[in-house]
Amino acid sequence: MTFRLRSRSLRTRLLLFFGLTLVAVCAAMALTTVYAQSAYLLGNLDQRVSDAAERSQGGLQRRTGDATDLGFLNERGQPAGTIAARLDTKGNVVAAEVVAQNAVPRPLTAAQLGALDGIATDNSLHTRLIPDLGTYRITSVAGDGIPVLVGLPMDDVQNMISGLVAVEAAVAAAGLTVAGCVCAVVIRRQLRPLGRVAATAVDVSHAPLSHGEVTALTRVPQGDTDPGTEAGQVGAALNRMIDHVESALAERRRTEERMRRFLSDASHELRTPLASIVSYAELMDRGTDRIEPALAWRRVSAESVRMTGLVEDLLLLARLDEARPLKRVEVDLTALVAEAVWDARAAGAEHHWKLALLLDASAEVTGDAARLHQVVANLLANARTHTPPGTTVTTTVEATERACFIRVADDGPGITPELLPTVFERFTRADTSRSRTEGDGGTGLGLAIATAITSVHGGRVGVESRPGRTVFTVELPPAGTAELPSPQGN
Structure with missing residues (x-):
């Protein structure tokens, strides 16, 4: 259960990472596209507004009406929604009309006129919200002619940008969905070998390594040890580690067996002279005539020498096993x-x-x-x-x-x-x-x-x-x- 949870956690993190990366890429592409398209459409609209202002100023110069004459709006080519106004020398609106859908100009209301205040006659472009008409791109020109103000609606540009955003969002959502599904499948397939490696590690961790007879430990399948993949490298490293563990366990068993045999043999070797010494000592203590004291002492001395030599040999081996330095x-x-x-x-x-x-x-x-x-x-x-x-x-x-x-x-x-x-x-x-x-x-x-x-x-x-x-x-x-x-x- 622990292995599965960890595997899912890793898969979730990878999916989240790729998902966030894809979202960031798609968002960057969409924003770039919308920004470029908006800049293009707005630049085109600004050019149309500037051209319309120049045409309006030229049309007024050819007319002979009074100061409130806006008859040029009746000329052909004026799109519906166009706003035109005549200004006095101080930049105040003298007369203003808008081209209706039926191509017949109509005067602006007081509220609409109020939205046009404060626009300098310096050919700069402004964005204003005109009540009941919408958002307009407006410019005011003077130069050597009659000061005029012209504005064109931005509804088409805004609608086109909104549509572009909607299309980008739909395409991005569809692309993210497909990419997410593909990433999920690919990541799942790529993590399968890692999952089998983790399962092998779990099996090995359950083996009684500290005691008992350890049989052959589980290995990672050969197909999951490809050095060309990260999971294969982990699998191969785990197999090498298991090989070392088995070698160490086998050596430990051999060492323990040698130690048990060594202790058994050492005990046997020491017991024999000790038994002889004890036996001769008892005979001498009893004062029996079965053996001469001199012979008993010789046997005790011989067995003592034998036991002393054995102990010295054992101590020498112990010192050599500890790798104590010798004279050089x-x-x-x-x-x-x-x-x-x-x-x-x-x-x-x-x-x-x-x-x-x-x-x-x-x-x-x-x-x-x-x-x-x-x-x-x-x-x-x-x-x-x-x-x-x-x-x-x-x-x-x-x-x-x-x-x-x-x-x-x-x-x-x-x-x-x-x-x-x-x-x-x-x-x-x-x-x-x-x-x-x-x-x-x-x-x-x-x-x-x-x-x-x-x-x-x-x-x-x-x-x-x-x-x-x-x-x-x-x-x-x-x-x-x-x-x-x-x-x-x-």
Whole structure:
């Protein structure tokens, strides 16, 4: 209902705007036409009055009558309604007559004579209302002849102007009616797509966006998204906005799902060492002979270390998620990776460790040396933990003008295809085929931490795996650049 009312309001405003515009145009044209026609007709009448005055003065000069002689009015060519008067030297009316409809002049009454007073003999034209005769256009001339006053009725001119006004009004009314109907139809047709766009917006506003599973939202029909029209541009913009809303909702669902899974896994990981600590503490508190105190303390200490490491990993991920700034110094990857490989050899003597350097440029990057060392250490620990003894782990440092690479490759059993897409997600558990010890799959945060640290440094991590060869690749921008170019292959 709200949409319909608004649509009608817009249609009404448009119709009112076009209607007022048309009325203004028609009024301007009518006034211009009436003014021009009036000026033409009045000018023509004034010319006739001036000509009649000159003829009357010339006719008196040829006559031999007394001072009241107006016999020239009996001459041919004097139209009905003509007023003529003789004036004295002071401009006063001496005699005045009007030509009647039967062409016989008759004297003017006193009231009619009074309407002629005050007209100077200067050839100027005046408009006077003569009682019982109507409105006249009058002039008075003197010159070298006998002063005379002549007037012609304006009824014909006024009737013609009134008729012209009536015709203009009728034509304007008819034109406005037709134009109004056409505008109403055109505006209604043009507003239909906008109405469908508004209806789509109303449907989207009714969707439960704040909760629940949001299915595909309504879109503006393709026919109403023509960029060549204003309504089409609005429809296309609304569709783009709905696309963004759906993308944001989908991302929100994925984030919420990851958060729920993260909390569940974190709770599970913390519960296990806590349960062990509580159990050993209870045994020691009871003083039972089932376990030696020294062994219980060792187990409590080991589980405490495990839980402390897990909490520190979780705090690190939280800090990385908050995009807290890291130290920014020049780091030599060759020295950093060599140190990490040396540490890994000490921790996993049963594996074969190799280091290779492929340097076409400087292997220096800008970042936090401790965090970058943690990335390499996590990748090496992952290879040590999830491959059997005797596995060869080769770490390669490669530097080009475009990027710096750290590759950790092993010839172990590989990662199963089912696990490979989620291997960098938090709390992703390694399958037993890559686990050196049954159940020793770690907390599942090592690769997630490596990915987060690399991303903060403007790089990326990837993995390729098949039976007999697994390669983790860390790609970092060289020193002096903030981020990597678009992927173009290694």
